[in-house]
Amino acid sequence: MAEKKLSINDIAKHLNVAKSTVSFIINGKAEAHRISKEQEQRVLQYVKEIGFKPHYMAQSLATGKSNSIGLIVENIGDSFFGPIALMIEEQAKKSGYRIIYSSTLGDTQAALSVLQLFRDTKVDGFIIAPPLHMEEAVQQVINEGVPVIIFDRTLDGVETDYVGTNNREMAEKACEHFLEQGFKEIAFVTLDSSQSQMQERLDGYLSCMQSHHRAPIILQMAYSEERNNRKQEIIDFLQHHPEVDAIFFATNYLCISGLEALRTLGKSIPDDVGVIVFDEHDLFRLFTPAITSIVQPLEQLSTKIIDTLLSRIAGRQTKQAFQQHILPSNLVVRESSLRKNI
Amino acid sequence: MAEKKLSINDIAKHLNVAKSTVSFIINGKAEAHRISKEQEQRVLQYVKEIGFKPHYMAQSLATGKSNSIGLIVENIGDSFFGPIALMIEEQAKKSGYRIIYSSTLGDTQAALSVLQLFRDTKVDGFIIAPPLHMEEAVQQVINEGVPVIIFDRTLDGVETDYVGTNNREMAEKACEHFLEQGFKEIAFVTLDSSQSQMQERLDGYLSCMQSHHRAPIILQMAYSEERNNRKQEIIDFLQHHPEVDAIFFATNYLCISGLEALRTLGKSIPDDVGVIVFDEHDLFRLFTPAITSIVQPLEQLSTKIIDTLLSRIAGRQTKQAFQQHILPSNLVVRESSLRKNI
DNA sequence: CTGAAAGCGCTTACAG
DNA sequence: CTGAAAGCGCTTACAG
Numbered sequence: 001m002a003e004k005k006l007s008i009n010d011i012a013k014h015l016n017v018a019k020s021t022v023s024f025i026i027n028g029k030a031e032a033h034r035i036s037k038e039q040e041q042r043v044l045q046y047v048k049e050i051g052f053k054p055h056y057m058a059q060s061l062a063t064g065k066s067n068s069i070g071l072i073v074e075n076i077g078d079s080f081f082g083p084i085a086l087m088i089e090e091q092a093k094k095s096g097y098r099i100i101y102s103s104t105l106g107d108t109q110a111a112l113s114v115l116q117l118f119r120d121t122k123v124d125g126f127i128i129a130p131p132l133h134m135e136e137a138v139q140q141v142i143n144e145g146v147p148v149i150i151f152d153r154t155l156d157g158v159e160t161d162y163v164g165t166n167n168r169e170m171a172e173k174a175c176e177h178f179l180e181q182g183f184k185e186i187a188f189v190t191l192d193s194s195q196s197q198m199q200e201r202l203d204g205y206l207s208c209m210q211s212h213h214r215a216p217i218i219l220q221m222a223y224s225e226e227r228n229n230r231k232q233e234i235i236d237f238l239q240h241h242p243e244v245d246a247i248f249f250a251t252n253y254l255c256i257s258g259l260e261a262l263r264t265l266g267k268s269i270p271d272d273v274g275v276i277v278f279d280e281h282d283l284f285r286l287f288t289p290a291i292t293s294i295v296q297p298l299e300q301l302s303t304k305i306i307d308t309l310l311s312r313i314a315g316r317q318t319k320q321a322f323q324q325h326i327l328p329s330n331l332v333v334r335e336s337s338l339r340k341n342i
Numbered sequence: 343m344a345e346k347k348l349s350i351n352d353i354a355k356h357l358n359v360a361k362s363t364v365s366f367i368i369n370g371k372a373e374a375h376r377i378s379k380e381q382e383q384r385v386l387q388y389v390k391e392i393g394f395k396p397h398y399m400a401q402s403l404a405t406g407k408s409n410s411i412g413l414i415v416e417n418i419g420d421s422f423f424g425p426i427a428l429m430i431e432e433q434a435k436k437s438g439y440r441i442i443y444s445s446t447l448g449d450t451q452a453a454l455s456v457l458q459l460f461r462d463t464k465v466d467g468f469i470i471a472p473p474l475h476m477e478e479a480v481q482q483v484i485n486e487g488v489p490v491i492i493f494d495r496t497l498d499g500v501e502t503d504y505v506g507t508n509n510r511e512m513a514e515k516a517c518e519h520f521l522e523q524g525f526k527e528i529a530f531v532t533l534d535s536s537q538s539q540m541q542e543r544l545d546g547y548l549s550c551m552q553s554h555h556r557a558p559i560i561l562q563m564a565y566s567e568e569r570n571n572r573k574q575e576i577i578d579f580l581q582h583h584p585e586v587d588a589i590f591f592a593t594n595y596l597c598i599s600g601l602e603a604l605r606t607l608g609k610s611i612p613d614d615v616g617v618i619v620f621d622e623h624d625l626f627r628l629f630t631p632a633i634t635s636i637v638q639p640l641e642q643l644s645t646k647i648i649d650t651l652l653s654r655i656a657g658r659q660t661k662q663a664f665q666q667h668i669l670p671s672n673l674v675v676r677e678s679s680l681r682k683n684i
Numbered sequence: 685c686t687g688a689a690a691g692c693g694c695t696t697a698c699a700g
Numbered sequence: 701c702t703g704a705a706a707g708c709g710c711t712t713a714c715a716g
Binding site: 349350351361362365366369396397399400401402403404405 | 708709710711712
Binding site: 359360361362363366375376377378381400402403404405406 | 685686687688689691692693694
């Protein structure tokens with residue numbers, strides 16, 4: 001059954017030409033090497049006939065290119081990273097690149113080891129939403145000349161392209177919106193993470209509270225927490241803070257746990273507690289009441305990420321300075337943040 | 343900056359030993375080749391010192407192994423495939439395999455071309471949730487001796503391992519549950535796809551209806567349909583079938599569109615219409631009312647898929663017959679399928 | 685116990 | 701216009 005795979009060598013022999021001639025023709029460099037049209041046709045014809053496909057590994061070894069991109073995200077099964085990964089893949093495919101991915105689940109060790117693995121694989125470029133403490137390792141990759149795009153959260157002191165959203169501004173906007181609607185005691189439920197996007201969201205919240213002379217009420221949780229523990233932790237928090245009449249969740253999964261907690265406590269939204277969440281999810285659109293969300297422009301983000309990377313790989317921008325691309329999100333106001341009787 | 347990458351050759355030269363000796367030692371075959379402990383220590387020590395990592399591509403080219411697995415799913419951003427991909431990756435990582443993935447979005451052409459791409463990459467094995475008409479291409483891969491695990495839907499006539507769930511049985515069970523709860527006119531909303539898992543779910547529904555002498559009411563939609571069109575199509579369908587008092591959705595995304603449709607129509611669940619859906623989603627747990635779901639054992643499925651594949655790759659099961667692993671799902675009854683006033 | 689050599693399948697100066 | 705040859709970095713019979 002298993003037909004023997006033919007090589008460029010076999011073709012050369014069969015056709016009585018040099019290996020290099022075949023190689024040139026296959027790679028569309030026939031003209032550049034002034035190979036006769038007849039030769040070219042003959043080879044192309046035969047290549048098609050036997051369905052020859054070059055051996056990627058060999059090609060990679062010889063050229064030093066792998067035609068693959070390493071994608072390192074937090075969780076490929078997440079409603080933020082999943083769709084982004086899908087779109088990035090679609091675009092990469094058009095340019096002939098494969099995606100090798102890995103989910104870190106926020107674990108720095110895991111991220112470091114997969115970064116090493118991908119380096120060994122000689123990926124042509126990286127797209128990374130890094131966990132904490134990746135600065136050094138990522139900088140090293142960049143120093144080796146491999147293009148890296150950082151997204152979703154920045155990496156302090158690392159010089160490379162970044163794509164993200166206006167976290168601080170949107171958080172502030174969400175908070176202001178609560179106040180405009182007459183909510184007074186606004187809690188912020190977030191991760192105990194010093195990742196930049198989390199810090200920015202926190203900053204936005206704090207800044208709003210401060211300028212309105214209100215005391216911040218904050219719950220910070222571990223990323224690794226089990227879903228059930230998260231729910232319980234939120235319940236405890238709310239019981240210790242009965243004054244809270246609005247909650248701003250810093251991520252979609254925190255909000256999901258939060259909605260479970262509110263349900264358990266029998267709190268009604270938005271009458272007892274208003275809700276806003278950073279990031280979108282099918283759940284938030286369809287929940288009763290629908291949840292006000294800060295929606296990131298996933299498609300634009302993906303496009304910007306992959307375009308920037310491909311340009312770097314192609315070397316078109318080698319001299320261009322690294323850029324910070326901030327694509328603004330959108331506050332989609334739904335029922336959960338509207339005071340009915342204002 | 344970019345330090346020159348050292349090769350096995352450099353090591354050999356530096357240490358004054360043969361390349362092969364270094365290779366053997368690095369690959370733990372020192373003993374088998376009766377290399378002296380001192381040599382081994384000396385080499386290992388130096389390897390560690392300079393942080394040498396073998397070049398994967400070169401290794402692959404020489405051995406014919408790539409240490410990577412091709413994962414082809416419908417949509418990596420989906421709440422079924424996303425989590426499965428995450429778990430498969432976690433497990434594969436432990437055994438030193440990378441995952442290269444691609445989403446087909448149900449498009450056979452896309453799937454064929456990525457299959458070819460992965461073959462050229464010399465992946466060591468495939469995990470595929472195939473779209474239609476992949477029989478021939480997949481069989482060809484198998485014939486070349488590359489292990490393939492098919493999951494979620496079968497491929498007619500293709501001889502290989504399969505991992506899936508008891509679609510037919512669960513669909514029947516869901517339908518029976520509706521009837522027990524006093525629902526009479528049960529509609530089935532599905533894809534117009536002849537994929538096996540869809541057919542099995544349809545069969546289960548039909549069989550239940552038949553044995554209770556009820557006429558089936560079916561809506562079949564295209565996978566490629568835009569979300570908004572899907573919603574509208576469901577609205578039209580329900581308006582043409584005012585008798586419907588329960589809907590069984592064949593997939594999670596169909597149900598999401600369905601919930602939007604019901605909301606637009608102002609129908610209340612379960613009083614006007616009961617709802618059950620095949621597959622789980624955060625939305626279904628937290629929706630008001632919570633939606634009864636058929637929950638697949640994602641973790642078990644992932645484990646079975648990757649274990650089976652790794653065994654095949656290791657050649658441990660070459661002689662073992664191909665197997666059909668059917669892991670049963672669970673009908674999680676929630677509010678949406680309970681008749682309040684029965 | 686160890687080393688020289690061929691080979692994996694390609695690319696690319698270089699020489700004619 | 702075309703071909704012989706070296707090289708990418710590894711592995712693995714084979715010979716001593």
